[in-house]
Amino acid sequence: MLEIQLIQPEKSPGYTNNSRTGCYVPLGLLSIATYTKQQLPDTNIEVLDGELITNKEIIEQLKPNAVIGIDTKTPNYASAVEIARVAKEMGSKVVFGGVYASAIPEKIDLYRQDIVNHVVVGFGERPFVDIIKGRDDRVIHNSEPNFDELPIPDRSFIDFERYIQNFQQNHKTWDYRGTNIFTHMGCKYKCLFCSRSGPKGVRYKTPQMVWQEVRTLVEHHGIEYLVDFSDTITQDMTAFRSLVDSKPDDLNPIFHIFSTAEGINHESIELFKRLNVKHVFVGAETGDYRLASKISKGASFSPERTLEAITFLSDAQIGITPSFVLGLPDESEDSLDTTYNFAKRIKEISDFEEIFCSALIPFPGSRAFDILMEKIGNPETDLFDPEELKQEWIKLVCNTDYETINVYVDKILDLGEYAITIRKNS
Ligand code: B12
Known part of the structure; x- marks a missing residue:
């Protein structure tokens, strides 16, 4: 069965936690996971969140020959690159999405050809499924959220209770x-x-x-x-x-x-x-x-x-x-x-x-x-x-x-x- 891992990297080294850390679920990744499972039921999908675990732990959990989707933000981009490098060495296909990748897709495509297969600009659900089905353009744009066809994000991909407890504690x-x-x-x-x-x-x-x-x-x-x-x-x-x-x-x-x-x-x-x-x-x-x-x-x-x-x-x-x-x-x-x-x-x-x-x-x-x-x-x-x-x-x-x-x-x-x-x- 095809293994898929969707990842929010830990913030890059030096960036500090705050009262929101670990309280809110990674909704974009959950939405991509839910839609992908609906469209491609014969896949095994996991969501790993660097708000709860370290980049080292994420890297230890990477599966070989998988499809790895990474949510990039400016303060986690160095961590995203670190994960991508290891994932690539393990034979995986790497897809970057999220606000940072959406802002500078051409640069990422230019400087990370060796470790990033695709950059998705905008909303990731449909492009991610298309990539798994074999779409091969490196930079894919999708500026519309396609709300009408998206299922409710399934919180069972993550340990929902842990976020709720963090919210209460913080x-x-x-x-x-x-x-x-x-x-x-x-x-x-x-x-x-x-x-x-x-x-x-x-x-x-x-x-x-x-x-x-x-x-x-x-x-x-x-x-x-x-x-x-x-x-x-x-x-x-x-x-x-x-x-x-x-x-x-x-x-x-x-x-x-x-x-x-x-x-x-x-x-x-x-x-x-x-x-x-x-x-x-x-x-x-x-x-x-x-x-x-x-x-x-x-x-x-x-x-x-x-x-x-x-x-x-x-x-x-x-x-x-x-x-x-x-x-x-x-x-x-x-x-x-x-x-x-x-x-x-x-x-x-x-x-x-x-x-x-x-x-x-x-x-x-x-x-x-x-x-x-x-x-x-x-x-x-x-x-x-x-x-x-x-x-x-x-x-x-x-x-x-x-x-x-x-x-x-x-x-x-x-x-x-x-x-x-x-x-x-x-
Ligand atoms: C909720 C939120 C959080 C929550 C939850 C994070 C999450 N992943 O959902 C919390 C509080 C934890 C958080 C933390 C941080 N956040 Co925040 N966050 C947001 C906020 C307000 C909404 C995000 C959201 O839920 N969107 C709704 C979902 C459905 O959409 P989405 O996440 O964007 O995902 C879609 C697309 O982007 C794309 N996509 C995303 N990832 C991927 C991956 C792949 C493979 C593909 C194909 C597509 C794809 O497809 C998704 C589905 O359509 C945004 C602002 C905004 N309105 O977007 C800021 C925002 C994204 N966060 C931001 C920042 C800076 C941070 C922090 C660094 C702040 C901090 N110091 O803690 C951390 C980083 C955490 C980390 N480890 O990386 C910035 C990013 C700026 C930038 N350009 O880099 C934003 C834009 C706010 C701002 N300041 O302008 N954040």
Whole structure:
């Protein structure tokens, strides 16, 4: 029987864990596994997750003459290459997919011909099955999520209970059995630092599909808290309303959703209440008006609009996870200070527990990366280290330095109990 292994590598050496580590299932890989098993039942499929085990353990578990699919992100790409090298030596076919591979497929194809057979850009389910059936082009594009033909991701490919326990352990005050889902893909905004690969425009799953998945999670797995990791749920209010309107009367788990400040108003608050939203992840980004106008996060985006949105949420007893990005173009010590004070003000309004803050990483696929490449010339490599990208960026576009930015990242993270950042230990 054909052996298939789908792998999320461990973060590359030096990159630290955070309060989210090991809490959320690798949904993209589960979706590929479920679809592949449905289309090709005579295969043996395993999902290995570097959020739970080390790269060394993943490598020890590699099977010979298999098909190995690897989910690449900038902070795990060095680990992905390490796994691919060993898999190739063991006679396997190696397929790279995920956001990083989708951003620089030609480079990967050029520099990794010896260890990578295929690079998939975009959604992986159909291309992965096609590859197993013999499709042989090296770079395969699939920009549409094909939601209508995809089965509910089957959580039995992984030890689901372990993720749920990690979620509880890492978020002691939330005290719920929590997990992640997806309701839609794609985003109408074009934020400077965003590198999510998605369809052109926004695609929502049908409400029936979403509620069927929620029912399975609630009734079969006792899930009480759902983190919808989609882009921004309020960006298409018609689709959002139809999701809420079709909510079954007998299901009422708590929702944790993502929304831009622009999408938070009386209408969306009413929908949040009906959906049982208790938590909204809001990209506050900066407290500086001038810097806010450089992000391209909607025409009305400003610190004032963010405060207004957070006040609305607080008045409705809905908690938040604010997110900050330091190192925007022309960032200075003054603007960092303004952002720190802004974060403290948000803390006063909404006593948040979870917080995200990082220095801007110009991830391949983002506009920031293109700006950086224009300045430094496009290096002849497919291996971009996030911390190095960050440092180059700060040197070239900010009016302050890397160390000062990191001091402020830490000060802002200290405002929350559950802190999320992306950083390499020095
Ligand atoms: C949920 C999430 C997580 C969860 C779960 C991870 C997971 N694998 O699902 C957690 C919290 C654990 C996590 C961790 C991290 N994440 Co994360 N995460 C996300 C988020 C919000 C959603 C991902 C998701 O579930 N998508 C839905 C599923 C269905 O789609 P998908 O995973 O993209 O997979 C599809 C395609 O990409 C493709 N595909 C993916 N893998 C493969 C593999 C093969 C072989 C093929 C053919 C196709 C393919 O097919 C899939 C199905 O259609 C995205 C942002 C976003 N909206 O995409 C960030 C995102 C992917 N994460 C990001 C980062 C940086 C991280 C961390 C490094 C953060 C950290 N410091 O801990 C770690 C890395 C973990 C690791 N070991 O690699 C960045 C990546 C940036 C970049 N360009 O590299 C993103 C884009 C967010 C951002 N900052 O912009 N993440």
